[in-house]
Amino acid sequence: MLKTLRQIASIGIVSEPPPQADETLRVRDTLQESIREVLGRALCIRHVDAGSCNGCELEIHALNNPLYNLEGLGIRFVASPRHADLLLVTGPVSKHMEVALLRTFEATPDPKLVVALGDCGCTGGIFGESYASRGRVSNVIPVDVEVPGCPPSPTRILQGILAALVRAPGQGQ
């Protein structure tokens, strides 16, 4: 116990300030103004691996480390799509995950946001489209923000998630 406390005390708080939203990542803007006000930054995310190589998952995990401290921003990952405001989808959508992704999307209450992650989620990546792959996420469900990278860094992922939340220029107050 003493060792544990000593370690906690000696490391201190290492969390860093979050990056700014990168609005250039937004590909679609349909979110009602009212919901942005309701959500603020208290956002619940459901991650769906729709065919990823698991590289993007490693960087999603990193968002929860003390340096990025996602929960400190009021954003957290939830266990059910029914509790989620935003789906974070990785991978080219494999044919075998298409039904599961559609059902997850349907189970998420409206209004909802979708962020496609990684080169594969944005374009199909190196896997492309084939007998087993539907390619990019937007081939299967509507996508609001696309964050490219292989894998994208935690900072880029955070910029993308925040971009889904901020107002588009010219849209109400």
Add this chain to the structure above:
Amino acid sequence: MALQSLFNRSDVQHGAPGLRGVTVSPEQWRQAAFDLSAAGARLLALWASGANQASHLISAVFVAPEGGGLVLTLPMVNTDEPYTGIAELFPAAARMQRAIADLSGVRSTDPDTRPWLRHAAWPQGYRPLLDPPSQPIANPVADSYSFVRVEGEGVHEIAVGPVHAGTIEPGHFRFSVVGEKVLRLEERLGYVHKGIEQRFTQLPLMEGHRLAARVSGDSAVAFSWAYCQALEGIAQFDVPPRAAWLRALYLELERIANHLGDLGALGNDAGFAFGLAQFSRLKELLLRTSQETLGARYLMDAIVPGGTRSDLTRTGIAALSGCLGEISNEVLTLRAVYDEHEGVRDRFNGAGVVSTELAARLGLIGLAGRASGQAFDLRIDLPCAPYPDLAPAKIVRTEGDVAARVAVRFDEFQQSCRLVQRILSELPDGPHNNPVRIPTDGAVGIGLIEGWRGPVCLALEAGPDGTIRRCHPQDPSWNNWPVLEHAIIGNIVPDFPLINKSFNLSYSGHDL
């Protein structure tokens, strides 16, 4: 003795050093599998290849317990006739054979003929590795799968997945339970099958390493090295010493990063969030130093045919060495915390036991195998440069529980830190990359690399004009997924996440 005569008849196999290859008749195939099993050898890969129906080959890679590796190749006379299945001798072969039937349309004599990688994405008659590429079927449909039903009073089923309650890859687990105790677990995988093997045949030979790195992103270095080892083997190319040492540096850094991630997650799954916070912080420090010195947090494209993409500067060496020193000191402190924490010990000890006997019979390999007394490590059994110089030790435990798999990770972490420091201080001079000439049509090479999870195997056949005719990557998860079904028996359902994490198997690397 029988095994010796097989080795005597064999020829040098291109690719991994020390690997031998032999072509066998159907009778010899059966006998060879029997002899290899009796000698305690491990099956690392099994696949079918062939440009058309008339010329099919079944190939299998084995590694013998006291070192030495053998590739058996069985030419098929008639592909309508099934080949002799070897699942009774090598249980891991069962799913590999089902996958071969799904992708190449060739069947074994073994009884389980349920599809494995094929769900509803393509019809039974379509053979992705033989027939021309096709577009996906228009309508998404979910199919049904005949799980084995457990019957009896009070038995009920819990179905989990494919979408899991966390940041995990997709797969389906069907538990049959009484109360909270698991009687049986049956896995169903294949959800992230994205046609990797067919995709390989559409890429140039000199670019296949990029796809290999994305077979399982957490093992990018191991797979891209295995690909380059196979390619350089058939091109008869000598890797420059500096490149070989840099590759080993990347491989050990990959091992360190994954072990740090797992050690934190295992603490968390045992209800000790402190562990996750501490280890994930250390992992982040390593990834940032990696970005700064090697140009990437994850080394997806660092290994290329001919060597490595970039070199390491003197300042880079100093920065990496300093970072590793700091991290390894902190891990010593954290290990003492884990060891002394009663709650953690209580969850780790005796959970998910795979006995040494069971591990040997089912063919458990890699990190999980070494925690159950299975002393296989390609860095020692079939070492490629620079491992004969680095001379790592096999880290073996016999308890076979979650605690043993944690202890192996701690020990391997410390050993890898020492290896990295040695590589950094003795890195040979010279080029980090030389041009590779395109190998001849039809040459086959096999790469074998001990990744952090276990032995990664990749078979590569060159086509005409720098194309890929066939490429088959095999992740150790193929061997270890079936063993997880046994590890959970008799444990309680809430311990499954912890036990599953202690194996940390790849879905993508398995589903291809």
